Structure formats: C-alpha cells, structure tokens
Amino acid sequence: MQVVMDVIAYIVNLGSYIFVPMLMCVIGLLFGLKIPKAIKAGATVGIGLVGVSIVSTLTSDSLGPVINIAIERLNLHLTSIDVGGSPAAAVGFGGLIAATLIVLIIVTNIVLVALKLTNTVNVDIYNFWYFAITAGFVNILTGSFWLGILAGVSHAILGLKVADIMAHRTQEIIGIEAISIPHGFAAASAPLFLLLDKVYDHIPFLAHRPIDENSFDTEEKKSVASYIGAIFGDRIYLGLIMGLFFGIVAGYDFKGIADVTIKTAAIMELFPTVVKMLVNGLIPISNQAKAFFTKHFPDRELYIGLDSAVTIGHPVTISVGFLMIPVFLIVAAILPGNTTLPLGELPFAAFYVCFATIVHRANKRRTIISSLIFIPIVLLVSSWAAPLFTQLATDAGLNLVAQGQQATTMALGNLFIFIPTLLAEIPMAGPIILVVVDLLAIFGGKKLEKYYAKEDQKFEETIGTESA
Amino acid sequence: MKTVIVACGAGLATSSMVKQKIQDIFKKNGISANIIQCTLNEVETYDDKADLIITTMRVRKKFKAPVISGSAYLSGVNEEQVTQQIVDALKS
Numbered sequence: 388m389q390v391v392m393d394v395i396a397y398i399v400n401l402g403s404y405i406f407v408p409m410l411m412c413v414i415g416l417l418f419g420l421k422i423p424k425a426i427k428a429g430a431t432v433g434i435g436l437v438g439v440s441i442v443s444t445l446t447s448d449s450l451g452p453v454i455n456i457a458i459e460r461l462n463l464h465l466t467s468i469d470v471g472g473s474p475a476a477a478v479g480f481g482g483l484i485a486a487t488l489i490v491l492i493i494v495t496n497i498v499l500v501a502l503k504l505t506n507t508v509n510v511d512i513y514n515f516w517y518f519a520i521t522a523g524f525v526n527i528l529t530g531s532f533w534l535g536i537l538a539g540v541s542h543a544i545l546g547l548k549v550a551d552i553m554a555h556r557t558q559e560i561i562g563i564e565a566i567s568i569p570h571g572f573a574a575a576s577a578p579l580f581l582l583l584d585k586v587y588d589h590i591p592f593l594a595h596r597p598i599d600e601n602s603f604d605t606e607e608k609k610s611v612a613s614y615i616g617a618i619f620g621d622r623i624y625l626g627l628i629m630g631l632f633f634g635i636v637a638g639y640d641f642k643g644i645a646d647v648t649i650k651t652a653a654i655m656e657l658f659p660t661v662v663k664m665l666v667n668g669l670i671p672i673s674n675q676a677k678a679f680f681t682k683h684f685p686d687r688e689l690y691i692g693l694d695s696a697v698t699i700g701h702p703v704t705i706s707v708g709f710l711m712i713p714v715f716l717i718v719a720a721i722l723p724g725n726t727t728l729p730l731g732e733l734p735f736a737a738f739y740v741c742f743a744t745i746v747h748r749a750n751k752r753r754t755i756i757s758s759l760i761f762i763p764i765v766l767l768v769s770s771w772a773a774p775l776f777t778q779l780a781t782d783a784g785l786n787l788v789a790q791g792q793q794a795t796t797m798a799l800g801n802l803f804i805f806i807p808t809l810l811a812e813i814p815m816a817g818p819i820i821l822v823v824v825d826l827l828a829i830f831g832g833k834k835l836e837k838y839y840a841k842e843d844q845k846f847e848e849t850i851g852t853e854s855a
Numbered sequence: 856m857k858t859v860i861v862a863c864g865a866g867l868a869t870s871s872m873v874k875q876k877i878q879d880i881f882k883k884n885g886i887s888a889n890i891i892q893c894t895l896n897e898v899e900t901y902d903d904k905a906d907l908i909i910t911t912m913r914v915r916k917k918f919k920a921p922v923i924s925g926s927a928y929l930s931g932v933n934e935e936q937v938t939q940q941i942v943d944a945l946k947s
Contacts, residue, residue: 699864
C-alpha cells in the first residue's frame with residue numbers, strides 16, 4: 388500500500404502538465420478510445436496546461452504589480468484579481484481530483500439515466516472544471532479527497548436537475564431541440580432567478596408582453612448596449628482599455644503604460660487561445676460518452692447537456708449582457724466586503740445573465756432586474772473563493788498573481804460551489820447533509836419538473852391572447 | 856478555397872466541437888476551406904470574406920453570408936440534414 392501511495396505522490400509531484408495528460412490518456416482508453424487517439428487527447432490537454440502556465444507569467448509579472456499600485460491610488464480594496472474562466476479551467480483540471488471526478492460524474496449520470504431519475508446527459512466534459520473546483524475547495528478545507536469528490540458530484544447532480552427542470556423552457560427560448568444546460572455556472576444561477584420570477588409575477592410593470600421577433604433586430608442596432616458591446620465585448624479592445632487605465636492610474640511613464648496596455652490585451656486574448664487546446668483534448672472523450680448514451684438508451688428521449696455558450700445568441704441576453712459590463716465594475720468598486728476586481732470575465736458578462744433570459748422567458752425588464760440582484764452575489768462569492776482558488780492554483784503549479792494579491796474569477800461566484808463547500812465543512816454531519824441535499828434535488832426535482840411543465844403550458848396558452 | 860466562420864458564445868468550447876465535425880465533413884466531401892473560429896461578437900468583422908457562417912446557436916442578426924445553425928452537431932438531432940445544407944451551400 389505504502390508503495391502505491393509513494394508512486395502516486397511521485398507522479399503528482401512531477402507537475403500537473405505531466406500527470407494530467409497521463410490520466411486523461413487513461414480515461415480516454417477507459418471510454419474506448421484507440422491508443423494513438425487517447426495519447427493525442429491526453430497530450431493536447433497537457434499542451435493547454437503548459438500554455439496556461441506560460442501565459443500566467445504575464446499576469447503575475449506584468450499585470451499584477453500595476454494593478455497593485457493602481458487600486459492603492461484609487462483607495463479601493465480590490466485585491467482579488469478576476470483572472471477569467473479559462474485559466475480557472477486549467478486550475479480545475481490541474482489537480483489529481485479532476486480525473487477521478489470525471490469518471491465518477493459520468494458513472495453517476497449513467498446510473499441516474501438508467502433509473503429514469505434524469506433525462507439529461509452531461510457530456511460537456513470541458514465544463515466539468517467547475518465541479519473539479521468545488522471538489523478541490525472541499526479537499527483543501529477538510530483534507531478529505533473523497534469528501535471533495537462527493538461535493539463535486541453533488542454540484543454535478545444539482546446541475547443535471549436544474550437542466551431537467553428548465554429543459555422545456557430552454558429549448559423553447561433558445562430554439563434548439565433535445566438539449567438542456569447542466570453547465571456548472573449557468574445552472575447554479577437558475578434557482579435565484581426562479582424565485583425572483585415568482586415575485587415578478589405580482590408586479591404589473593414586469594408583466595409578460597407578446598414578443599415581436601422583428602423588434603429585436605432594430606432594437607439591437609440603436610441601443611446603448613450595442614455601443615458598449617462593440618468595445619467592451621471584444622477581448623482585445625477591453626484589454627487595451629483596462630491596461631491603459633491601470634497604467635495611467637499607477638502613474639507609469641509612456642513606455643510603462645504602453646507595455647502594460649499591450650500585455651493586458653495579450654492576457655485577455657492568450658488565455659482563451661491556449662485553453663482551446665484543453666477543450667480540443669477533451670472532445671474525443673466527450674464524443675465517446677455521447678455515443679455510449681445513445682447506444683445504450685436508444686428508446687429514451689434524452690437531452691444532450693450543453694455549455695451555456697449555446698444560449699448566448701439570444702438578443703435579450705446579448706443586450707442585457709453588454710449593459711452589465713459597466714455595472715460589474717461600478718458594483719465591484721462600491722460593494723462593501725467585495726475584494727474582486729472584474730477583468731477576465733468582463734467580456735463574457737452575457738454568461739452571467741443567460742439563464743435569467745431563459746427563466747424569465749426573454750422578458751427584458753425581468754432579466755435586467757435579476758441581473759442587478761445577481762451581480763453583488765457573484766462578486767461576494769468570488770471574493771470568498773479567492774484564498775481557496777489561489778491555493779488550488781498554487782497546488783496545480785500555476786502562479787496567477789503578484790505578491791499581496793489573490794487570484795479568483797467571477798465564474799467562481801457560483802452558489803453551487805459555495806453551498807456544497809459550506810455544507811461539506813460541517814464537522815461529522817457534512818457528508819450526510821450533502822447526500823440528503825442530492826436526494827432532495829433528485830426526487831424533489833421531479834416534482835418541480837412537472838410544476839414547470841404545467842406553468843409553461845399555461846403560459847403558452849395565454850400569451851397569444853393577452854394584449855400588450 | 857472557401858472561407859467558413861464557426862462561432863459560439865465564447866469562441867471556445869462548443870465552436871471547437873462543431874469545428875471538428877465540420878473538418879471531417881469537408882475532408883469526406885472534398886471541400887477545401889479555411890475555417891475561422893470566433894465569438895459571436897466577432898462574426899461581423901469576418902462577414903465580408905465569409906462564404907458561410909455556422910453558429911452553435913440561433914442568431915437573429917442578419918449577415919451578408921448565409922447562416923446555418925450547427926447545433927445539430929451538439930445535440931445529434933438532424934445531423935445529416937444540416938450536413939447536406941452545408942455541403943450544398945459550399946458546392947454551389
């Protein structure tokens with residue numbers, strides 16, 4: 388036994404970009420990939436991790452110091468830098484726990500489908516990084532690997548159930564058949580929006596109006612949102628602007644300002660570019676899993692669980708998302724207790740409102756109000772996550788920030804990370820409470836599914852006849 | 856040589872999945888094309904030189920180039936039909 392532990396410890400100490408490709412290769416073989424394909428898939432994931440580690444020297448050496456000076460001069464307390472979702476994915480997959488978790492989540496999903504307790508198959512392996520972060524946090528806090536796994540699987544189960552409950556409405560609003568969204572962030576935002584939706588039902592100002600599909604086009608061209616979006620919605624422009632701002636505020640000379648401007652733009656663009664490799668490496672595993680489900684459950688109407696990226700094209704999501712970019716910055720500056728400096732996730736603000744659009748059936752007023760309520764929560768939870776995430780990144784061999792700073796990302800402002808982590812921390816009872824929550828979600832979810840199916844049906848019957 | 860744009864929300868995960876499928880289809884059908892992967896916001900900048908735009912979501916915005924939804928490659932519903940549409944759009 389001791390020998391096995393020693394071997395594992397030795398391999399883990401080689402560094403994440405060495406052992407993660409090995410593990411991914413094994414997982415690939417486990418899911419029936421041929422040996423050359425499995426090797427290439429594993430290596431591609433490793434290349435992504437190497438890329439993230441190279442780019443992260445830019446954030447720790449160039450961006451970190453200038454931000455330190457700038458926020459001190461502005462008298463802000465934003466010491467947790469939002470490095471963005473893509474390096475966070477590398478942190479998630481950079482730990483030993485991730486590989487075990489991938490296998491166990493897929494097995495859990497197969498069991499739940501076989502028992503007819505879910506109709507969603509989550510094959511969006513790349514976004515398993517969210518679940519791996521939950522597992523990693525719990526592992527750090529409790530020192531228990533298996534409790535971490537339980538928390539990560541719980542996050543995945545909550546995602547599956549939200550996907551089931553919202554499947555019909557998602558397909559309706561987004562216009563893609565046979566899908567649902569078990570995504571680790573988007574699904575986690577749904578419960579709050581569902582509660583708020585019930586409140587809005589009693590406010591006449593927020594009543595649903597018949598949707599005129601043609602109005603979207605003209606509205607989108609003229610609105611303030613489209614102007615904000617043209618600049619801030621582009622990673623490179625946003626990087627240039629933020630870099631310029633930090634450089635000027637920090638009182639650098641021209642050379643210093645120019646340096647930090649171009650490097651900030653480089654960070655914004657290069658992280659997603661190198662993480663694309665990680666995505667590519669996981670696609671073969673994802674395809675194998677999808678093939679497994681369609682082969683073994685041929686007569687079930689299953690929903691393919693997808694990334695929330697497929698919902699971003701909705702005009703309400705686009706325009707509200709752009710509007711929220713400045714809101715993130717303003718709220719971050721004035722919100723007591725917040726330490727998160729929004730940066731890497733800013734161009735992706737639409738991902739933070741995409742499920743509000745679905746829950747509120749593309750009602751723009753409701754989506755805006757929900758987003759305004761949601762943003763402070765995102766910022767406070769991602770501030771809470773900062774020390775844990777910084778630790779997790781260091782363990783994965785990634786140094787994402789400068790001295791005196793912590794790394795975080797707004798993607799961690801996620802209640803399905805926060806709540807399972809808090810529950811798992813409860814001494815003794817933690818694991819039992821987590822299992823109870825899972826069972827409640829699985830069986831209570833069925834009831835909610837029926838409830839919302841009825842609500843959707845009622846809505847579709849009435850909306851056509853109602854006058855504006 | 857045709858130019859094909861593949862776009863999704865972040866230009867990262869779902870567009871990568873569709874891109875791989877499209878590459879296979881092009882290989883099988885002997886189509887030589889330059890595939891550009893990007894975010895939905897960036898599509899406009901490539902519109903002028905694009906022969907076809909494939910998105911992973913339904914888009915209401917109008918472009919000069921024809922737009923085909925590639926979400927079938929994610930859900931597995933109607934995959935052959937969409938493949939036919941893409942091949943037809945590029946062979947004409």
